[in-house]
Amino acid sequence: MNAFEIIGGKKLKGEIQPQGAKNEALQIISAVLLTDQKVTISNIPDIKDVNKLIELLGDLGVTVERLSKDTYTFEAKHINLDFFQSDVFKSKGGSLRGSIMIVGPLLARFGKAAIPKPGGDKIGRRRLDTHFLGFEKLGAKFVYDPKKEFFNVDATNLKGAYILMDEASVTGTANIVMTAVMAKGTTTIYNAACEPYLQQLCKMLNRMGAKITGVGSNLLTIEGVTKLGGTEHRMLPDMIEIGSFIGLAAMTESEITIKNVCYSELGIIPEVFRKLGIKFELKGDDIFIPSQKHYVIESFIDGSMLTIADSPWPGFTPDLLSIVLVVATQAKGSVLIHQKMFESRLFFVDKLIDMGAQIILCDPHRATVNGINKQYKLRGISMTSPDIRAGVSLLIAALSAEGTSTIFNIEQIERGYQDIDTRLRALGAQIKRVEASSPSH
Known part of the structure; x- marks a missing residue:
């Protein structure tokens, strides 16, 4: 040891x-799954939690290229959705709390996702309910398999909704935003987290073609779009x-x-x-x-x-x-x-x-x-x-x-x-x- x-x-x-900011990295890197075009991200911290997430994206089929110590390109053109059911995904996803962040983008783009029960810090209970309640309000249905400790999520018919969040969770808000950007109609998120990291995510998504207003406040309005494109982003x-x-x-x-x-x-x-x-x-x-x-x-x-x-x-x-x-x-x-x-x-x-x-x-x-x-x-x-x-x-x-x-x-x-x-x-x-x-x- x-x-x-x-x-x-x-x-x-x-x-x-x-x-670069760890808490920004986990959501920004997950957002590359929303498009089949190339996304370049710089000032990425070279730390285990972030590297594990990048490795997980590679396993999913994302083409990952490291341009320098802190700069990567991601191209999520060919995603292998069957990977979700694999033991490799269960062990890698389960050991990384940040793996929950890939669910929103995958629901938005492909209408389905799965996630093993995540691990992470021993700092007390960190509920995932906020994420799932948001997905449900947008029309997703999820089933927990207690034997396999897996959540399977079906979201073939996402529709915009009014969401009053039970807590101003940063990762919860980020995940719901990434799900809503391609849902049909308008989504309103009240009691949204408004951390700079979340503002960064919203600005990046808007550059990709999303329509998010209220950035920096606790009331976000999102007009759903059908497709998002590539972009460049530098982390705080x-x-x-x-x-x-x-x-x-x-x-x-x-x-x-x-x-x-x-x-x-x-x-x-x-x-x-x-x-x-x-x-x-x-x-x-x-x-x-x-x-x-x-x-x-x-x-x-x-x-x-x-x-x-x-x-x-x-x-x-x-x-x-x-x-x-x-x-x-x-x-x-x-x-x-x-x-x-x-x-x-x-x-x-x-x-x-x-x-x-x-x-x-x-x-x-x-x-x-x-x-x-x-x-x-x-x-x-x-x-x-x-x-x-x-x-x-x-x-x-x-x-x-x-x-x-x-x-x-x-x-x-x-x-x-x-x-x-x-x-x-x-x-x-x-x-x-x-x-x-x-x-x-």
Whole structure:
């Protein structure tokens, strides 16, 4: 098993380029199935979840050509629909949560699809009902086979519909949009997610010939068309990486420049880090974070303790709450972290407590952090990464800690972060990949 060995407590310095956005990639790459024409996509992150999806498309019959490290062309001219019933599809599709994203485009174009029960993170229940309720409203019928753990979906007669979504799910909205673009008539989606990644998808589909209005709002109107064409698309930088690097700079007292961040698409994220007392400035489209010895958490105007909670866009993304929690451990002041969306995402705090952080886990959704104002450094320990975002939070903690830390199960980190050890070493981090047997605890 691979692990990261980190010698912490070193100040880092330099420039780092965020990768393309993982959460955008899964839906954008799935959208190539909507047309038989060539689609070119650039700034694709070279990470396991994305590479698995690209491989799955190749197995389905999509002609995939890699032009450079981050640029691919896709041509979905000859799709093998029988592949759905194969054991290969069951094992590959079942190991990748993102595989649900190919269902919408296939329903729209071919009128049928199948999907094995998907896997993914251990961060609590992530329902797929939103996707299927949307497909049903558009006229799809699906049957779950509990023995094979397969969903078979028939959508030979898709019709536009009014859909009030039960939750503003990003992947759910994306999947329903991709299904509706070729349904007969008008579809209205209310309580739609409006994340920049979803806006990117809608803009790409419109360039392909779709008719989507209301992009950027929570009310989307889609006029169905009969055919979509090819296009070129460049993905946004990953806002979760950008937030992670801001946190890393603060924790390690480092001077770091994050390059080409598409600042206008970051929403409330920079402001939340400012509330933790982190100073930075915008230089062109780069974020420059100076070396800071101390940072002080703001309180609310009435003097009460700051609460940082996740909520659908334009609220604060749940993917950065674990980063905020780690950064707060070394701040001056206290903050309540409220993780509303997923019930298991705070369960990594025991590792931070072992490192010397002062955290009270109130319940599965809330943790109070008492910042120690860098009066002492966290101490290095051995730990295991439970999911992508917690893994990077622990990595940041280890880089700021005194002594040596070992992080096991780094496959979880690498599902979301490309060449993370190489890029951190370029900033001066002492991190290396080692072969290690997993700890017993």
